[in-house]
Every structure is written in C-alpha cells, then in structure tokens.
Amino acid sequence: MYKLENKTILILSPEGWGAMFLSKHHYAVELAKAGNTVYFLNPPSVLAGSKKIQIRNSGVHENLFFIEHQLAFPFRLRFHAISLFHFFMRGHIRKILRSMPAPVDIVWSFDLLHLYPLDFFDKSSIKVFHPVDEPLQPAALKAAAGADIIFSVTNEILNKYKFCNLPSFFVHHGVSPLFFRENGMVVKNDPVKVGLSGNLLRKDIDRNILLTIIQQNPQIVFECWGSYEVKQSNIGGDTELSGIAFIDTLKSMPNVILHGTAKTEKLAMELHRMDAFLICYDVNKDQSRGTNYHKIMEYMATGKVIISNNVTTFKDYPDYVQMIPERNNNDQLPVLFNKVIRNLETYNDISLQKKRIAFARTNMYDKHISTIANHIGSISKAKS
Known part of the structure; x- marks a missing residue:
C-alpha cells in the first residue's frame, strides 16, 4: 500500500x-x-x-x-x-x-x-x-x-x-485535530455568543445582510476571528473605501468583538466557547460560489449549530448546516438566523452535537x- x-x-x-x-x-x-x-x-x-x-x-x-x-x-x-x-x-x-x-x-x-x-x-x-x-x-x-x-x-x-x-x-x-475537545459540548451562554471566522476583508461577504443580522440582535454577542486590517492578512483583502467603511461599522457596534487573526491553536480553543456560527457570503461574488467552505469543518468539530447562506455540498445534510434554499440572494438569512437562535436548545441538542463532531472526525x-x-x-x- x-x-x-x-x-x-x-x-x-x-x-x-x-x-x-x-x-x-x-x-x-x-x-x-x-x-x-x-x-x-x-x-x-x-x-x-x-x-x-x-x-x-x-x-x-x-x-x-x-x-x-x-x-x-x-x-x-x-x-x-x-x-x-x-x-x-x-x-x-x-x-x-x-x-x-x-x-x-x-x-x-x-x-x-x-x-x-x-x-x-x-x-x-x-x-x-x-x-x-x-x-x-x-x-x-x-x-x-x-x-x-x-x-x-x-x-x-x-x-x-x-x-x-x-x-x-x-x-x-x-480539519485539524486541534479543533476537537474531549468536552466540547457546553450549555447555552448568557448572552448567546455567535462566532464568525475568516478574512473580514473579503469582498464576497454579504455585508448588508451580515450587518442587518447583527443590528436586529443587539442581545447577542458576535465574536469574529480573522484579519480586518491588510497588515494582519497573509491572504489579501479589500482595501477600497467600501471595505474600510464595513470594518469601521463593525468596530462601532457594541455587540461585535473583533479579535483579529489568531493562531490555529488559539482559534480552535476560542470556537468552543460559541453557541452557534454564522456564515454570510454573497454566492454570486463568492470565490467558492457557495459550494463548500473550509471553516464548516472547524465549526462542526465543536458540535454547535451552523447558520449559513446556501452551500451546495451540504444541501442534503440539514443536521449539519442550517442554510437558506435560495442561491441568488440571502434575504431569508436573517429570518433563518432568528428561528435557530430562538430554538437553540433544539438545534444544539446533545445528539445533534455528537453527530456533527463525528462527521468532522471522519474528515x-x-x-x-x-x-x-x-x-x-x-x-x-x-x-x-
């Protein structure tokens, strides 16, 4: 062999x-x-x-x-x-x-x-x-x-x-073995914490929808890991005025925490503190065209629910990723987000968390x- x-x-x-x-x-x-x-x-x-x-x-x-x-x-x-x-x-x-x-x-x-x-x-x-x-x-x-x-x-x-x-x-x-924990499943935080990771300078983030979700949920803390300044990034990013304005808006929001870039070990540890994860890309601009994302496996290793724009690779796996059916717009993503957060105990049921973790381990x-x-x-x- x-x-x-x-x-x-x-x-x-x-x-x-x-x-x-x-x-x-x-x-x-x-x-x-x-x-x-x-x-x-x-x-x-x-x-x-x-x-x-x-x-x-x-x-x-x-x-x-x-x-x-x-x-x-x-x-x-x-x-x-x-x-x-x-x-x-x-x-x-x-x-x-x-x-x-x-x-x-x-x-x-x-x-x-x-x-x-x-x-x-x-x-x-x-x-x-x-x-x-x-x-x-x-x-x-x-x-x-x-x-x-x-x-x-x-x-x-x-x-x-x-x-x-x-x-x-x-x-x-x-997914790296660093993203798994023996006791990865935790009870609901108060306030609820939603995690996002990746390059916040990417042009394909659906900025309007993401800001709408954050503004509609002032009681939720949104924690973000990833570069939000070009000097932090080894993978490029948007330096145009619209991108800078988006980052400035995030910085001004009281329920948003921008952690910046983090080493894999640190990121893996931090993700386990979250209750849920949000993915919000414009499929029409997205470099992956909404087909698959590297971060999904990292999120899944925590067992927590993932709320996302449409991702074709997971369309037949509703227990793994909660996604909207539309491909051309994310207008329904705020509605789906609110539905999942209102029923977080159901979507983060221990049996579902174990199922997600087991799937991540196979990858x-x-x-x-x-x-x-x-x-x-x-x-x-x-x-x-």
Whole structure:
C-alpha cells in the first residue's frame, strides 16, 4: 500500500504563510507530521532582483521548510506578457529545484493563478493539482496542465476540469485535530455568543445582510476571528473605501468583538466557547460560489449549530448546516438566523452535537491524506 511517508513534497501556494491557515497550510503541517519532508513555496517577491533563493525551517515543525524567493524578472509580466513570464519562470523553477537538498517526489499545487506551470517540474515527480476554490479565470483552468491527478473539495470544481481527462476525486475540506475537545459540548451562554471566522476583508461577504443580522440582535454577542486590517492578512483583502467603511461599522457596534487573526491553536480553543456560527457570503461574488467552505469543518468539530447562506455540498445534510434554499440572494438569512437562535436548545441538542463532531472526525487531515495516498499510489505505479 502506498503511503505518504518519507517523501519530499513541494507545496505550491498563491497565499503565503501567516497567522491565517487555509487548506494548503494545514496540509503542509499534517504531511510534515506524517514523516514527510515538506517544502512550502511562499509567493515570490514582486520586486525584481538577484536575491538568492532561501530555504529555512518553518519553526512550525522540524520537517516543514519555507522557500523564500525573489524573481530576477518583473512580476508584472504575468499581467502583460504571460508567455514571457513563463519563459523566465521555467528557469526560476529550475533554480528552486537545484537549491533543494533532495529530488522532489510530489509537487502538490494549490496554485490557481498558474504561476508555476506543472509541466516545468521534473517528469519523475508526481504532480497533484488540488483546487479548493472555483476556477473563475482562464489561468485557473490552465493551471491543471501537467498534473497527474486532481483532488477538490466540490464536485462542481471537478466537473470544470473534466476536459483534462485525469483521475479526479472529491475529498472534503479537512480539519485539524486541534479543533476537537474531549468536552466540547457546553450549555447555552448568557448572552448567546455567535462566532464568525475568516478574512473580514473579503469582498464576497454579504455585508448588508451580515450587518442587518447583527443590528436586529443587539442581545447577542458576535465574536469574529480573522484579519480586518491588510497588515494582519497573509491572504489579501479589500482595501477600497467600501471595505474600510464595513470594518469601521463593525468596530462601532457594541455587540461585535473583533479579535483579529489568531493562531490555529488559539482559534480552535476560542470556537468552543460559541453557541452557534454564522456564515454570510454573497454566492454570486463568492470565490467558492457557495459550494463548500473550509471553516464548516472547524465549526462542526465543536458540535454547535451552523447558520449559513446556501452551500451546495451540504444541501442534503440539514443536521449539519442550517442554510437558506435560495442561491441568488440571502434575504431569508436573517429570518433563518432568528428561528435557530430562538430554538437553540433544539438545534444544539446533545445528539445533534455528537453527530456533527463525528462527521468532522471522519474528515480530519490525516484521514484525507491516507485517502489521497491510495489514489496517488496508482499514479506512482504507472510512472515506475
């Protein structure tokens, strides 16, 4: 049986390492814990220069290393002359691979920007393409070229890569073991506490609906974890006046607490204090198109009820996520929110909490890695 152990794995990510963890960050940690030597390629510096490629220990795990690199050519070529950008990038990738102490067994790409074409890596390496967001740009579809196998968190995304004629598999969003507690279930708080996590600078948050819910429920405390200033974020955000105004409004509301970014360990502990969780994205703007969200598994690990805009992956699982049926607007989300909060004891019944926690446990990263390893094993045999 093929196992993801004692392998050299290079992870390609369009988002750098920072306080906020997405799927690629969690996979890097869990693969390192499994005994692999993992190299996380941070995004390149946008300033042209001759700075050497640097590899350093992450400080997160002894098997996890960061690769820092600065391009010797202008990053803006990506927007104005993509063929020339990739011509230079081919040589840059060769330099990165030569700087690594061992050949790469697996190139694991979360790169929807198509910064690092998989064709540019050694043919002997297994190339995994793992899109976790909707491929909204042509570059995102091209990014699968050169892959040996595709995994994704929604069937909608997988369907968009059918043209590649590659082995493709649905693997749910994962959850770190840090999000589980032996005594995770708690009695109702007074006042009720509702949690939200993620980048508050995202343009796809349904700001009007979220503010409406908060304003209609002054007796509830809304606690938010995630960046609300650009300097806090390693995953970007909206710096336009509308985004700044939204954050200023949240800051002014007496029943809102903005905690800012938090390390995974801290976030996991804090979520367990909540009575319920709220997800409020505009599906029409959402980078996931309302198909699946990484945070759902983290919330579910607490056992508490989740109230959300429509999420297609969970449409047949009402015990897991309470969602509105509409796809085009969230007008009914405040109504659903009030209904759930009025009946919180029912929605947070111990049997339902246990059911949610059990489902989340089946989606821990170590289990996903075992599943992925089985599929990669068939690719490995074909290459050998």
